[in-house]
Amino acid sequence: MFRFLVRRTLGALLILLIISALTFVLFYVAPRDPARAACGKLCTPQTLALVRHNLGISDPLPVQYWHWLVGVFAGRDYTGLGHCPAPCLGYSFTNHEPVLGLITDRFPTTLSLSIGSAVVFVVFGVGTGMIAAVKQGRALDKIASSASLVGSSLQIYIVGVVAMYYLSDEWHLLPRPQDSAGFTQDPGAWFKGLLLPWLVLALIFTANYTRMTRSQLVESLSEDYVRTARAKGLSRRTVFFRFAWRGAMGPIVTILGLDIGYLLGGAIITEETFGLHGIGALSIKAVRDNDLPLLLGVVLTAAAAIVVANIVVDAVYALIDPRIRLA
Amino acid sequence: MNTPFLSVRDLRVAFSTEDGLVRAVDGLSFDLEQGSTLGIVGESGSGKSVTNLAILGLHDREHTDVDGEILLDGKDLLTATERELERLRGNTMSMIFQDALASLSPFHTVGRQIGETYRKHTGASRHEARARSVEMLRRVGIPQPDLRVDDYPHQFSGGMRQRAMIAMALVCDPELLIADEPTTALDVTVQAQIMDLLKDLQQEFGTAIVFVTHDLGVIANIADDVLVMYGGRCVERGTRNQVLRTPQHPYTWGLLGSMPSLDGPVDVPLSPIPGLPPSLLNPPSGCRFHPRCAFAEKVHGGRCATDSPPLEINGGGRGTACHLTAEQRREFFVDYATPQPN
Numbered sequence: 268m269f270r271f272l273v274r275r276t277l278g279a280l281l282i283l284l285i286i287s288a289l290t291f292v293l294f295y296v297a298p299r300d301p302a303r304a305a306c307g308k309l310c311t312p313q314t315l316a317l318v319r320h321n322l323g324i325s326d327p328l329p330v331q332y333w334h335w336l337v338g339v340f341a342g343r344d345y346t347g348l349g350h351c352p353a354p355c356l357g358y359s360f361t362n363h364e365p366v367l368g369l370i371t372d373r374f375p376t377t378l379s380l381s382i383g384s385a386v387v388f389v390v391f392g393v394g395t396g397m398i399a400a401v402k403q404g405r406a407l408d409k410i411a412s413s414a415s416l417v418g419s420s421l422q423i424y425i426v427g428v429v430a431m432y433y434l435s436d437e438w439h440l441l442p443r444p445q446d447s448a449g450f451t452q453d454p455g456a457w458f459k460g461l462l463l464p465w466l467v468l469a470l471i472f473t474a475n476y477t478r479m480t481r482s483q484l485v486e487s488l489s490e491d492y493v494r495t496a497r498a499k500g501l502s503r504r505t506v507f508f509r510f511a512w513r514g515a516m517g518p519i520v521t522i523l524g525l526d527i528g529y530l531l532g533g534a535i536i537t538e539e540t541f542g543l544h545g546i547g548a549l550s551i552k553a554v555r556d557n558d559l560p561l562l563l564g565v566v567l568t569a570a571a572a573i574v575v576a577n578i579v580v581d582a583v584y585a586l587i588d589p590r591i592r593l594a
Numbered sequence: 595m596n597t598p599f600l601s602v603r604d605l606r607v608a609f610s611t612e613d614g615l616v617r618a619v620d621g622l623s624f625d626l627e628q629g630s631t632l633g634i635v636g637e638s639g640s641g642k643s644v645t646n647l648a649i650l651g652l653h654d655r656e657h658t659d660v661d662g663e664i665l666l667d668g669k670d671l672l673t674a675t676e677r678e679l680e681r682l683r684g685n686t687m688s689m690i691f692q693d694a695l696a697s698l699s700p701f702h703t704v705g706r707q708i709g710e711t712y713r714k715h716t717g718a719s720r721h722e723a724r725a726r727s728v729e730m731l732r733r734v735g736i737p738q739p740d741l742r743v744d745d746y747p748h749q750f751s752g753g754m755r756q757r758a759m760i761a762m763a764l765v766c767d768p769e770l771l772i773a774d775e776p777t778t779a780l781d782v783t784v785q786a787q788i789m790d791l792l793k794d795l796q797q798e799f800g801t802a803i804v805f806v807t808h809d810l811g812v813i814a815n816i817a818d819d820v821l822v823m824y825g826g827r828c829v830e831r832g833t834r835n836q837v838l839r840t841p842q843h844p845y846t847w848g849l850l851g852s853m854p855s856l857d858g859p860v861d862v863p864l865s866p867i868p869g870l871p872p873s874l875l876n877p878p879s880g881c882r883f884h885p886r887c888a889f890a891e892k893v894h895g896g897r898c899a900t901d902s903p904p905l906e907i908n909g910g911g912r913g914t915a916c917h918l919t920a921e922q923r924r925e926f927f928v929d930y931a932t933p934q935p936n
Binding site: 490494495510589590 | 650652676680681682683684685688689691693696697698699700701702710711714715746748762
């Protein structure tokens with residue numbers, strides 16, 4: 268298990284290295300002055316000179332990338348701007364702040380949004396999927412699969428706006444979404460501010476988990492080893508959770524990991540819809556400001572989220588299924 | 595005569611499917627004494643496995659109709675509650691399944707799967723159950739059982755998996771063991787080892803065994819009594835020697851005739867039974883074997899296609915369900931058993 272994790276982590280670092288290099292190259296092959304671009308909209312000749320100097324524009328591209336990479340591991344000094352301690356992902360000249368600080372400011376919002384909604388849709392989706400599989404009643408099956416089709420066709424920018432209008436503004440059932448000081452500062456405000464986005468995101472995801480849980484369980488319930496477990500005299504409940512559910516979990520965990528990775532990478536539209544300021548909103552800001560160093564940082568964050576989610580999925584999968592541990 | 599240990603009376607199992615009612619077992623009766631082995635033979639879909647699952651009560655009650663009577667030591671299993679059955683399964687009666695790889699959980703160690711049964715029925719501690727698992731693995735001939743007990747099924751070879759399966763079935767010293775084609779997926783050497791193992795264990799514990807197979811060689815090796823099934827019914831039964839040496843039913847002749855013989859001439863082609871197993875959704879009228887039977891036309895009045903022949907019992911549990919007269923059977927069997935030169 269340990270060797271497995273080490274191997275996967277090394278692989279993940281390699282992927283992030285490649286992604287950062289590709290993103291870096293993309294900026295510099297764009298047909299414009301990279302220093303001008305990195306300088307942002309409100310660029311004075313003085314700042315432009317400063318940017319030019321700090322980016323090392325006169326150096327060849329690989330050297331520039333090398334400097335950036337060294338900064339990630341060892342920190343980097345920006346002339347006239349101060350020291351950017353490791354891990355230094357670059358300096359946002361528009362915001363006058365190291366990129367990492369901007370991202371870590373925003374990350375809790377995105378994390379709360381993703382994990383919170385995941386808890387809601389996993390609890391409801393897997394729960395109803397289990398009931399559907401055990402009952403295998405036709406009515407519930409059909410409701411679940413059509414609901415899943417509707418759910419996955421819903422768009423957050425419509426449902427979100429409609430939900431905010433009716434649930435918050437008209438009927439006053441749920442508080443309007445808002446940024447909070449964070450879970451550790453004021454849990455109550457944190458919960459109230461995120462409740463509506465969680466529910467709306469969950470609405471879109473839940474039905475898919477219902478359908479998936481149901482179909483995986485129906486399949487694993489008909490496995491021979493489930494029958495063997497019954498033949499041993501184990502109770503239905505034990506057989507269901509210890510054997511059938513164990514067999515059904517793998518694919519669900521896989522999809523869940525990818526969904527969470529995707530959400531962590533910045534649910535751009537979701538955050539924009541609810542006026543939350545997480546990574547998604549930050550990336551929009553970076554694009555609007557032509558803030559290339561920040562954009563590089565945001566892209567890497569999204570990539571890291573997905574890569575880490577994948578490692579976690581693989582590790583959990585190996586815990587669930589001992590056959591995977593060999594691979 | 596005292597009551598038999600396992601008594602199956604007029605067992606009927608039917609599944610309702612989208613296409614209609616499938617009568618997988620249609621009026622099956624047999625008895626089994628303690629310490630003896632009943633071999634059930636038949637091709638795929640003859641109702642062998644369905645019978646086994648009915649004895650353990652493993653059919654899905656919502657989609658399956660099970661009628662008749664299954665008495666285990668005087669207790670009717672078909673009217674027993676789920677809780678009562680859970681106490682019996684794995685404890686008084688247990689089952690060895692055909693495909694050990696698919697039938698063992700891939701998620702749990704072999705030791706845990708064996709010990710789980712033991713703990714459930716004896717209330718033993720985790721530690722005791724583990725010791726018992728090691729002991730069982732040793733008994734079924736797994737080398738280094740104290741190490742292999744922590745392996746997963748995929749780390750075992752095919753023969754070892756089947757042994758582990760047997761260890762799991764025997765962990766509570768069951769009085770009835772149902773073996774559903776336990777050796778089908780194994781090579782002959784391992785097959786022979788497994789059979790010897792079962793025989794040893796039976797001698798030691800006096801277990802009654804129902805041994806299901808489509809392999810007559812295996813039957814000749816292990817069974818005391820033999821029951822031949824076709825299309826969900828018993829077509830012939832008797833002692834091993836009666837059924838294998840002096841078979842009475844054309845289907846049994848066909849089964850024996852389709853087997854290669856070691857002492858016969860090698861250039862004699864095998865004679866398979868023509869046609870396909872019957873559909874249980876729309877079984878043939880009358881005798882279910884008549885569309886494939888070479889002797890159906892010898893029966894007067896074409897009764898094979900209209901009347902279902904009853905299982906005629908002639909003493910000692912010997913029985914045949916066929917319209918042919920005793921003389922006809924003697925005559926045709928001799929013909930049938932004599933190899934035809936090519």
